Amino acid sequence: MPPTVEFYAPVVAEQLNYEGLFSMKEVFRVIDKYFRTKAFDKKIIFDEEYQTEKGKYIHVKTEYYKKTDSYVRIQTRLWVYANELVEVEKEVDGVKIKTNHGKLSITFDAFIQTQYLNTWPAEKPTGFLFMVLYEQYLARPRIAYWEGVLRHVLTELRTELAGYLNLNKFLYEK
Amino acid sequence: MDTGGADYSKFGFHRIIRYRGIFDFDGLYKFVVKWIKDHDFDFYETKVLDKPPYRIYKMMGRKKISFYCMFQLLPEIWLWDAKPVEVIREGHKKILTEARMKIVINGGYITDYDGDFEKGGEGLKKIESFLNGKILYHENLLKYFDYMDYFLYDFMTDIKKYLEMETATNAY
Numbered sequence: 001m002p003p004t005v006e007f008y009a010p011v012v013a014e015q016l017n018y019e020g021l022f023s024m025k026e027v028f029r030v031i032d033k034y035f036r037t038k039a040f041d042k043k044i045i046f047d048e049e050y051q052t053e054k055g056k057y058i059h060v061k062t063e064y065y066k067k068t069d070s071y072v073r074i075q076t077r078l079w080v081y082a083n084e085l086v087e088v089e090k091e092v093d094g095v096k097i098k099t100n101h102g103k104l105s106i107t108f109d110a111f112i113q114t115q116y117l118n119t120w121p122a123e124k125p126t127g128f129l130f131m132v133l134y135e136q137y138l139a140r141p142r143i144a145y146w147e148g149v150l151r152h153v154l155t156e157l158r159t160e161l162a163g164y165l166n167l168n169k170f171l172y173e174k
Numbered sequence: 175m176d177t178g179g180a181d182y183s184k185f186g187f188h189r190i191i192r193y194r195g196i197f198d199f200d201g202l203y204k205f206v207v208k209w210i211k212d213h214d215f216d217f218y219e220t221k222v223l224d225k226p227p228y229r230i231y232k233m234m235g236r237k238k239i240s241f242y243c244m245f246q247l248l249p250e251i252w253l254w255d256a257k258p259v260e261v262i263r264e265g266h267k268k269i270l271t272e273a274r275m276k277i278v279i280n281g282g283y284i285t286d287y288d289g290d291f292e293k294g295g296e297g298l299k300k301i302e303s304f305l306n307g308k309i310l311y312h313e314n315l316l317k318y319f320d321y322m323d324y325f326l327y328d329f330m331t332d333i334k335k336y337l338e339m340e341t342a343t344n345a346y
Contacts (some may be wrong), residue, residue, distance in 0.1 A: 044330070049191075049193050
């Protein structure tokens with residue numbers, strides 16, 4: 001029997017949508033670099049790229065995770081979709097650069113997985129009882145802390161992406 | 175000793191690239207072989223299957239890193255509905271391939287590749303699991319597992335760069 005693990009999901013299916021000019025490579029670089037600086041490990045679940053009549057279609061699902069200690073593991077999931085992606089050439093400060101134009105959609109998920117090593121043998125009633133007591137009373141603040149961390153991580157990532165895509169320009173206009 | 179047919183996907187050594195469009199298949203094949211050989215792996219072409227509408231190429235790269243541990247790379251290229259197309263690139267006529275493609279990159283590390291512990295019966299098997307689980311546990315995890323994981327990301331990114339895919343970046 002596989003170990004019973006508990007899931008806490010502080011972020012569920014949050015979205016970021018954008019249509020216009022952006023560099024697909026840069027978007028992936030921003031995401032990858034952000035998680036690397038936060039010491040997450042990476043797992044690519046799948047990676048698709050199709051050439052269609054209107055442009056490229058890209059669908060990438062990645063998971064970034066971190067084992068904080070021997071009891072709590074935090075994980076994020078990202079679905080990145082790009083539709084009708086075409087390469088365009090733009091002139092910036094007199095220099096011609098190649099970038100992309102298309103529709104981008106990113107879905108974010110985050111959850112906490114506790115007792116991934118099956119510390120309390122949860123297939124036994126006593127183990128399950130101890131697990132519930134431990135997580136409800138003793139480890140409650142610790143789990144709540146990591147929920148906060150995950151929420152913060154994804155909000156920060158969204159801000160980084162929004163910064164790159166220039167989505168907040170009207171927020172700070174005088 | 176573990177064998178080549180082992181499933182490493184549960185350890186995360188499993189990557190899939192899906193691609194549809196026009197590409198240089200011969201070039202891609204040569205690129206994959208060269209990449210494996212350039213990284214000091216012994217290259218084997220384990221299976222080629224041409225069964226319309228699909229074609230499968232299975233390869234294997236092996237590299238002994240110590241007397242006890244060996245890396246194994248198991249890339250596969252799957253093609254569907256592959257047909258040659260004539261394209262003019264940089265003024266030259268070229269024959270490329272139009273297809274749907276799936277590249278599976280599996281890999282892993284094998285301990286006790288000579289099978290010395292396997293030959294000696296139950297006692298030696300227990301010693302082997304003690305060695306792997308306790309004494310060499312961190313060495314396996316840090317020196318081989320992490321190294322292999324990031325090594326495969328490099329391989330994946332290089333293939334994506336060859337195919338000029340938009341997602342060909344890797345910060346790890």
